[in-house]
Amino acid sequence: MDASDLKLLPPDIAEAAATFEAQLDACGTLDALMRLKGTFTGREHSLAARLMEALKAAPKEQKRELGALANQLKNAWEEGIKGRQEALEAVKRDHAAAASRVDPDLPPPMPLRGALHPLQRLQDRLVGIFAALGFHIEEGPEIETEAHNFDGLNIPGDHPARGSSDTFYLEQHPDLLLRTHTSPVQVRVLRRLAPELEARGGIRFVAPGRVYRKDDIDPTHSPMFHQVEGMLVGKGIGMQHLKGTLEYAMRALFGPATAIRLRPSYFPFVEPGAELDVSCPLCGGKGCRVCKGSGWVELLGAGLIHPNVLHYAGIDPEVWSGFAFGLGVERTAMMVSQTPDLRLFFENDQRFIRQMGGLD
Amino acid sequence: MLIERKALETFLPALAGLGQPELCEHAAALGFPVDGQEAVDGTVVLDIDVTANRGDVMSHQGFARDLGAKLGAALAPFALPAIEEGPARVEVLLEAEACPLYATALLTLGAGATPEPARTFLTHMGAPAKGLPAVDASNELLHLYGHPTHAFDADKLRGAIRIRYARAGEKLVTLDGVERTLSPEDLLIADEAGPIALAGVMGGDPTKVTETTRRVLLESAYFDPRTVRLMARRHNLHSDASHRFGRGADPRMPRVARDLLVARLQAWAGATLEGAWAAGSEPAPAAPIAVANDLLERIAGEPIPPGEASEALRALGCGVEASAAALLVTPPSWRHDLAIPEDIVEEVLRLRGYARIASTLPPLDAPPRTALTAYGFRSRLATRLAHAGFHQTVTYGFVSPESEAGFALNAEGRTLANPLGREYSVLRGALLPSLREVAGANQRRGAKEIRLFEIATVFEASPDGPVESMRLAFVWGGVRGGEDFLTPARPIQPADLAGVAKDLGFPPEAIEVRALEGGLYGVEAPLEVLAWPSERCIPAFAPFSRHPVVERDLSLLVPMDLAYRSLREAVVKALPGTGVLRRADCVDVFRHKSLPEGRQAWLLRFAFQADRTLTGEEVDGWMEAALAAARSLGAALRT
Structure with missing residues (x-):
């Protein structure tokens, strides 16, 4: 179609026809396109409708030429609009498809997550290790008598630990104190089970719990801390059984390659007494800061139950014997985790608990 | 406790060829871990950890004794100066059982000073020399032999020396300058003018040796450990002396230590001995302890030949008599900690080394514990x-x-x-x-x-x-x-x-x-x-209905002040029991200005299920009843 053809058209239609392509290109949305469609090819008042009217009113000799032109224009407009519509619909489909796509890399909503306190976890682990060896759990009160905390454990009446500079006493009840170790649980359990000892065949338990000592709060001291105590009573129990049990437990705790060694030591409620060292869990015994280059870390106190402790509980030490051990949970936790300051365990910063604790 | 290796070797010459790490290993194996070591002045000062029961190891001699037993090496021969006891120059009266033996000597000091090696040694012990030979010699002896001694300025003493309990209210200014008010449980050294020392704990200030002291009266006694411990605690006064007497000194040492002190003062300060004497006698030795072979075997976990056990115990200074089934063991005078057979067995194991103890799991002989604790x-x-x-x-x-x-x-x-x-x-x-x-x-x-x-x-x-x-x-x-x-x-x-x-x-x-x-x-x-979980691992099976669940919602407009609990109770009461009503809950609360003032909307959800298929009519009936119950509390159906 050339410009001379358009001269046959009414001037406004001719002008619109000349700018159709540009207007079509300017339609960025389907709505705009529909408006353009109405303007050009709508049933009423559109350019195409007026073209038909103009055709009807045209002189006869122009009808043929004008008719061809009108058809040509109308077809071009319809084709153009249809093509544009398809293109715009395709874009819309693409957008919709993109919108419905799930981006798997967006951070998802997470279930709430808390954590057990690291001391609880270590204590549970220890209790679990000894459970595998048949040690059940015994617990005792935090407020104790001197009888259970000291007398029954062969701790002499003038022992400095009994002093008010070492042990917390109650104001209105001077005979009561906050237990300074979990060992009074030994006294309680032995006394309770003594009458049925023969029928039971033996006693074995671990006693985890909170204990209190009058220490000022600093990076290595706390007036409250946790211990796990263990005890076994049977017939013919000797140092070899203590060693075997602790070797099993330490390997369960630190790994199968862990070595242990017992050294003579002294606690009033055991005889012989021993201190247990484990091969350094951090360097494996090669020597590091934690073990001060020695390859060994001191971990717990132990020994065979002192005959006086059995006597006190009403158990005949000529027939029965056993061993006992006790471990500080905080000290062990600090050692394995390299936590520089004991106070962190009692500050209870949620970040610390999440980092050091966990869920099992 | 600090140990100077050089001084240790004078007691145990066999140590000379032993490397420092080996020495530390042996010490730890004996129960005395080395907490620290420092090389100074061409020797090494070790900080060893001594347990509270081993007062006898709180000296170079004591530590050497245990090491020697472990190494099978003899202590250097002990050259005791020959000092004759004579008549008492000052009367010493023992008036308390807690002091069974009090050895003393009177000397006139001459010219002289604490020799350099002794000064260096005292520096290594963390107790630098005072420059007073009588004081320095006493301190040196304490660290070398473990027996605390004391020197009084003899010219400041009045009349007889009494070892007696204090009278209530008596006072004494101790060497640390603190005035102590004494109680009748305090054991004293006193002269006619009053207290001059807290026995076994600390001397008194007024009678202490000074630069002007010309004559000294020495004290080398044995005090009851418990009495000293209680005094130290009562006065919160923990001294080198109280640590050693409190854990038990060697009752054979008073005369020996006095003689060593006299010899030092003669050598260092040109002192002249005016007389040496003693009051009282050594406390009776402990009774022998019978250790059954069975006990030894039970604790050790294996039979230990009686010969080996005897040898170990003798090396530690025990007297041993062996019979067929037991050893009769007499502990040496310095071992207050050996009292029962188990103590003796520990000594045998300690000397053999705990490393030789076998490792065995004990038989599982206690009943199982299945219940949740x-x-x-x-x-x-x-x-x-x-x-x-x-x-x-x-x-x-x-x-x-x-x-x-x-x-x-x-x-x-x-x-x-x-x-x-x-x-x-x-x-x-x-x-x-x-x-x-x-x-x-x-x-x-x-x-x-x-x-x-x-x-x-x-x-x-x-x-x-x-x-x-x-x-x-x-x-x-x-x-x-x-x-x-x-x-x-x-x-x-x-x-x-x-x-x-x-x-x-x-x-x-x-x-x-x-x-x-x-x-x-x-x-x-x-x-x-909280309910205690069932003891059963899995509870008993209860069949559940296979008939369909009918769920209905009830949307109510309720007064703002109506409590949910009372509404729910009323509604549930109007419905069939839990056999059929499986759920009645509020699942939404809606508060908005579009609602009538003072009202909120609650959406209640009900679920019904029975052992038969429920009909629409009966559920409709229940919902009507629920609505009626709600209406009785001022609620209305929200439409």
């Missing part, structure tokens, strides 16, 4: 709370009385007599005050959401002393959500905590959510409110 129950509960998003805390069992403000608790009967401070003076009656403090600390450190719990003991006063019980408490506060693209942020509300409590198995009446400050809420309850 209280510990296990708490442990499970803690794990559930951790999985529900809460952080477990461990807080002190004692708190400040102020921290419990607002909790209607009375500190009476729960206070400590000797707390670390007011902040830690009351055994806590509740856990929430502790959690509130921890929450505050976390908030100050920037935590947007606080989720904490603790399971611990609380204390309640009673006439017989505080009663302990286990509680669970948890707090939740701040804002939840807003951290991902799906979950909107919103403040924590009490219902959030009620939901946790319900999920843990709290019965509805035990759920009490407490508003703490700062948008924090808490729940605390005794553990007994």
Whole structure:
């Protein structure tokens, strides 16, 4: 179609026809396109409708030429609009498809997550290790008598630990104190089970719990801390059984390659007494800061139950014997985790608990 | 305790060829781990850890004795100066059993000074020489031989020396310059003018040796360990002497130590001996201890040939007589810790080395324990709370009385007599005050959401002393959500905590959510409110209905002040029992200005199920009844 053809058209239609392509290109949305469609090819008042009217009113000799032109224009407009519509619909489909796509890399909503306190976890682990060896759990009160905390454990009446500079006493009840170790649980359990000892065949338990000592709060001291105590009573129990049990437990705790060694030591409620060292869990015994280059870390106190402790509980030490051990949970936790300051365990910063604790 | 290697070798020459690491190994194997070592002046000073039962090792001689026994090496021959005892120059009267033997000597000092080697040695012991030969020699002897001695300025003494208990109210200024008020349990050295020393603990200031002292009276005695321990504790006065007498000195040493001290003063200070004498006698030696071979074998875990055991014990200074089934062992005078057969067995094992003890698991001879323990129950509960998003805390069992403000608790009967401070003076009656403090600390450190719990003991006063019980408490506060693209942020509300409590198995009446400050809420309850899990691993099977569940909603407009609990109770009462009604819950609350004023909309959801297929008509009937019950409380159907 050339410009001379358009001269046959009414001037406004001719002008619109000349700018159709540009207007079509300017339609960025389907709505705009529909408006353009109405303007050009709508049933009423559109350019195409007026073209038909103009055709009807045209002189006869122009009808043929004008008719061809009108058809040509109308077809071009319809084709153009249809093509544009398809293109715009395709874009819309693409957008919709993109919108419905799930981006798997967006951070998802997470279930709430808390954590057990690291001391609880270590204590549970220890209790679990000894459970595998048949040690059940015994617990005792935090407020104790001197009888259970000291007398029954062969701790002499003038022992400095009994002093008010070492042990917390109650104001209105001077005979009561906050237990300074979990060992009074030994006294309680032995006394309770003594009458049925023969029928039971033996006693074995671990006693985890909170204990209190009058220490000022600093990076290595706390007036409250946790211990796990263990005890076994049977017939013919000797140092070899203590060693075997602790070797099993330490390997369960630190790994199968862990070595242990017992050294003579002294606690009033055991005889012989021993201190247990484990091969350094951090360097494996090669020597590091934690073990001060020695390859060994001191971990717990132990020994065979002192005959006086059995006597006190009403158990005949000529027939029965056993061993006992006790471990500080905080000290062990600090050692394995390299936590520089004991106070962190009692500050209870949620970040610390999440980092050091966990869920099992 | 500090040990100078050079001095140690004079007691045990065999050490000369032993490397330092080997020496440390042997020391640890004997029960004396080396806590530190420092090379000084061409020798090494070791800091060894001596247990409270081994007062006899608190000297170079004592440590050498154990090492020598371990190494099978003899101590250097002991050259005792020959000093003849004569008549008493000053009368010594023993008036208390706690001092059975008091050896002494009177000397006139000449010219001279503490020799350089002794000064160096004392520096290594952390007790630099005073420049007074009588004092320095006494100190040197203490570190070398372990027996504390004392020198008085003889010219400051008046009349006879008495070893007696104090009279109430007597006073003594001790060498540290502190005036001590004495009690009748204090054992004294006294002259006619009054107390001159706290026996075995510390000398008195007025009679001490000074630069102007011309004549000295020496003291080398044996004091009862318990008496000395109690005195040291009573006066909070822990000295080198009280540590050694308190753990038990060697009763054979008083004369020996006196003679060594005399010889030193003669050599160092040109002293002239005017007389040496003693009052009293050595306490009777301990009775022999019979150690059955069976006991030795049981504890060691293997038979130990009696010959080997005897040899070890003799090396440690014990007298041993062997019979067919037992060893009769007489401990040496310096071993106060050997009292029962087990003590003797420990000595045999100690010398053999604990490393030689076999490692065996004991036979499993106690009955199995299958039931869930209280510990296990708490442990499970803690794990559930951790999985529900809460952080477990461990807080002190004692708190400040102020921290419990607002909790209607009375500190009476729960206070400590000797707390670390007011902040830690009351055994806590509740856990929430502790959690509130921890929450505050976390908030100050920037935590947007606080989720904490603790399971611990609380204390309640009673006439017989505080009663302990286990509680669970948890707090939740701040804002939840807003951290991902799906979950909107919103403040924590009490219902959030009620939901946790319900999920843990709290019965509805035990759920009490407490508003703490700062948008924090808490729940605390005794553990007994939670049902103990069944002992059965899997409970008995109960068949469930295969008939369909019919679910219906009821949308109500209710007065703002109507309590949900009363509405629910009324509605449930109007419906068939739990055999059919499986659910009746509010699932939505709607409050909006478009609703009539003073009203809110509740959407109740019901589920019905029976052992037959329910008909639409009967469910419609129940819903009518439910609506009627709701209407009776002022509710209306929302259309």
